[in-house]
Amino acid sequence: MTTSENLTAPRRPRTVDEHRAFVASLLAPMPAVEVPISGALGRVLAADVVSAVALPPFDNSAMDGYAVLAADVAAASPDSPVTLPVPEDIPAGRTDVPTLRPGTAHRIMTGAPMPAGADAVVQVELTDGGVETVVVHGHPAAGQHVRRTGEDVTPGATVLTAGVVLGPPQIGLLAAVGLPTVAVRRRPRVLVLSTGSELVEPGSALAPGQIFESNGPMLAAAVADAGGEPELLRFVPDDVEVFAELLAEKAGGVDLILTSGGVSAGAYEVVKDALAGRGVEFVRVAMQPGGPQGAGRLDGDGPAVVTLPGNPVSSLVSFEVFVRPALRAAMGHPHPMRPVVSAALGEALVSPAEKRQFRRGVLDAADGTVHEVGAPASHLLASLALADCLIVVPEGVSAVDRGVDVEVWLLEA
Incomplete structure (x- = not known):
């Protein structure tokens, strides 16, 4: 091949895996920030948590009942009960x-401190529930129904390790060891831009040739769902100078600029025109929907930029494939990708063999089958709204028969 032929030869499309890796490389790990535990749900722990206290912090009762010396009630039974005076009440x-004192019982509630001298608790169901005296019909062994100091957590123990996603049990544990705040990975700050002079705000009157803008709210919601902090900038007109001015104004302080639209091969591709030569590479990815993609770092050392196609299904599928895992990986999530299962295809599919195809689907957990929702066209947003999964048809496959197992990404997990 001559040099001139090589210069004019079309570039090989980037594979899905190649583009995913490139997008992920643009987002560095998020720094640690300290947040109140009340706002830490779903966040990723940035450092190990070491307890300064014991759990339980003192010996306490595991039952409502009576604190006793086990030897004093060792002979108690329904046929031969033991009666003890009750000089004290011990509420939590x-x-x-x-x-x-030996030969007595203290009435005690669940969680209340065990009195010195007691080594067991008789549950109230094995007594007459007396206040001044109690008739005991059972004989707990020494240590029974007593929660010992530190049996759950000892001082100095690592109770949570960095990288754990904080759910309700972890938040409860943080509170139990006395921590009002916790170090977590900062949420990525994402500027979401939707371009198109034809876009108008939902609720407005539509003029001929106009459409309600949906990509911005959709992608902002997707960013938030992935754990990021979106800032939605809507209705960026198809004007390169205006687009560039908005970037200059808004790009500072964000980790990612996420655009939709304006990246195809036609005229008025404002995103491509505005970002050409500014560190963003525009490529075709061997996938459907979502072939035209762009990614890079603004002006070489600025925030990451990911440009998605404008058709709504292409835009959201591209987000799922490339952006969501990158955001979650930057936050240290142990499982940045959507959960993947295998399911039997409910109907035969055809697919372009040179591309990886993502079809909208509904998983039937009862019989382990997955069924396509709607047609594969990239503008059919209603069918995407009905889907709970994506059916993946890999490269090199042009047809999949009914009943064949396919890869399924769970969107609602």
Whole structure:
């Protein structure tokens, strides 16, 4: 091949895996920030948590009942009960707990401190529930129904390790060891731009040739769902100078600029025109929907930029394939990708063999089958709204028969 032929030869489309890796490389790990535990749900722990206290912090009762010396009730039974005086009540929260004298019982509530001298709790169901005296019909062993200091957590123990996603149990544990705040990975800040002079805000009157803008709210919601912090800038007109001015104004302080539209091969491709030569590479990816893509770093050292196609299905599928995993990986999520399962295809499909295809689907968990929703066209947003998964047809496959197992990405997990 001559040099001139080589210069004019079309570039090989980038594979899905290549473009995913490139997008992921643009987002560095997010720094740690300290947040109140009330706002830490779903965040990724940035550092190990070491407890300064024991859990439980003191010996306490596991039952409502009576604190006793086990030897004093060792012979108690329904046929031969033991009666003990009850000189004290110990509710949960009492701090001046008196010592138990042999031959007596203290009425005690669940979680209340065990009195010195007691080594067991008789549950109230094995007594007559007396206040001044109690008739005991059972004989707990020493240590029974007593929660010992530190049996759950000892001081100095690592209770949570960095990289854990904080759910309700983890938040509860943080509170239990006395931490009001916790170090987590910062949420990526994402500027979401939708371009198109034809776009108008939902609720407005449509003039001929106009459409309601949906990509911006959709992608902002997707960013938030992935754990990021979106800032939605809507209705950017098809004007390169205006687009560039908005970027200059808004790009500072964000981790990612996410655009939709303006990246195809036609005229008035404002995103491509505005970002050409500014560190963003525009490529075709061997996938459907979502072939035209762009990614890079603004002006070489600025924030990451990912440009998605404008058709709504292409835009959201591209987000799922490339952007969501990159955002979650930057936050340290142990599983940045959507959960993947295998399911039997409910109907035969045809697919372009040179591309990886993502079809909208509904998974039937009862029989383990997956069925396509709607047609594969990239403008059919209503069918995407009905889908709970994506059916993946890999490259090199032009047809899949009914009943064949396929890869399925779960969108609602």
